[in-house]
Amino acid sequence: MAWHKAIDIEQLPEGRVTTVSIGTTSLAVSNYDGAFGAIDNACPHQGGPLGEGSIEPGAEGECWLRCPWHGYDYNPITGLSPGAHGDGVPSHAVEVRGGELWVELDEPVPAERSMSDVLVETMVNWGVDSVFGMVGHSNLGFADAMRKAELRGDLRYFGIRHEGAAAFAATAYGKLTGRVAACFAIAGPGSTNLLTGLYDAKVDRAPVLALSGQVPTAQRGRGAFQDVDLEAVFNDVSGFSESVHAGADPAELMTLACKTAVVDRRVGHLVLPDDAQTLPSDAPAGGPKGRSGDRRIEPPREALEAAAAMIAQSERPMFVVGAGVRHEMGPIIELAEHLGAPVVTTFKAKGQIGDDHELGCGVLGRSGTPIASWFMNESDLVVVFGASFSNHTGIATYKPLIQVDEDPMALGRFQPVDVAVQGNGAITAAALRSAIDDRACIDHRPEVAERWAIWRAEKASRRDDDHGEGLNAASLFEALGDAAPADAVLCVDVGNNTYSFGRYFEAKQGQSVLMSGYLGSIGFSLPAAMGSWAAVGSSRKVISISGDGGFGQYAMEMTTAAKYDMDITHVLMNNNQLGKISKEQRAAEFDVWQTSLQNPDFAAMAELCGIRGSRVTDRSQLASQLGEAIAHDGPALVEVATDAALL
16 A cells, blocks of 8 residues: 545635546545545446536535436445445545645556457557557557557557548558558547548558447447447458457457458458457467468469560550559569660559659659650550559550559459469569560650650740739649659649649659549548658658648648657648639539638648748749758648649
8 A cells, every 4th residue: 555645635625526646546536524535536337437526415414426427426435325225436545644635545556468468469560560540438448558569669659630530641651661550549430530541541452450449348239329330330441340359369350450451451450349458368469470471473474475475576565553563663664674665654653663764754644744645655565564454544455455463353354455464563574574685675765755855845834824823733843843852752632733743743763652542532641641751750751742622621630740740741732722623513514613712821820730831922932932841850831822723
């Protein structure tokens, strides 16, 4: 036993009760008629906070402490219930010492290892080192296990302002690194808020672990507060979704969730009932050893030989690379250099070969460059690595096609291709490089340089466009291209800003571009920048680009960036409208309706949130303001007044 100061007497007026925390012990401390008491704070029926109750006078000088949740009474000194009831609350000895109230408590007993401890240790073993989320009443046991892991240096936890941002941050972490991060939420609305970001992970095949608190097992299915069937809710978005009940093997369930994310690049999801989180467990933690193999498979010899023969006989082959080979580009670029073949990217793969590379031709499709479309038209063979033939991509399916993908379901997904090669992109490209010596291919390097010169002249002329309503996109992205470091991570939102970025921004070799690809979710960029920063820290600059519509979705995450001093620069294109929607309404011959936005001074708002803010209204300010913001060591925002018509 040990004595602890609870409160100064002057802070506890006559007839009052209050909550006092001593370490992890919470007490209801009271003062009635000169008598002081200290009892455990939790009502044994529903866990109501007795320190938030009231002192009620009783008969013959008695008094009662009334639970604020359901009106049950306890003696504030002894903790006993009235009459014959035996469900009282533990009480503790108190002493008044020189104007202070002291209370005697048992020395804390080391907590038993819990199911949550096993779950956390297992996910750490699988490589999860970053968790984004919100702590709440139905996930406290698991949160405490993460707290202990963070103290051990095993993981980092980032508390966000909205669970949707947590899911996008974890998804971007996975897209950038190929490794797994986690998002974390309470039961009910906290978990349903994760869904948009997790659907982004699903359709873009990003590895993510989602963790949901849940109401106690005895209350499930009975209409309890925030009682939602989360396994059913997450059934479509996840590749694995299970609840961790009493008696379950927590290490095995976490292993299956993490393996789903790592191996299958799908969402792994666990539901954590409140009562199960703190149950004792002596189960050993799990991990990846012996649970998965190397997925970098070699292609079948027959398919490889057929592909090599087609390429060798082609005069004007071109490569299309998709996000599926984000981490495998080295041998693919070496093969292109060997052949002198132009390389274009899907929009999701922008930057996987730099626009400063002598064979890089930018983006193909709706967000693309005329360089990419030129070579698509002129090619006599298209070799596709890790792309899905999306309707936005612009791959000419009437051309002879070779498709390389490690996923057999991706091969010929929408229609047959001439040669389907199942294999890892890097291994296949290296094998093709070795197989092709004699070739008919022409060296496209001079033609690539010629087409870039034509496009850059066109962009230069567009930079002079001025309607007096804001800056044009060509000027902004030229300045950003000059200012962004050669190894920057760039997170792009959805809207007019996206199309302009794809068209005008020239990515350098070594930069990484992330976006909400097939889902196309507005609001992606700022949370994605947070996840990217968690992955790369200060080793690379992280830049986020959005319109005012997208920024408004998660604008308060600026405070999260400030809290953790994230080295993120957000470039905000403000045209006071949902510009892409206005454009679509006009194109469909509708009136423009309900697309205007009422915006604050975003630069001033950034300053109020604790980050550097600046505003650009003239082209002459772009270089200095972008340069200073990117050079700033910490979070910064540059608001650029833009003209929605000058894309």
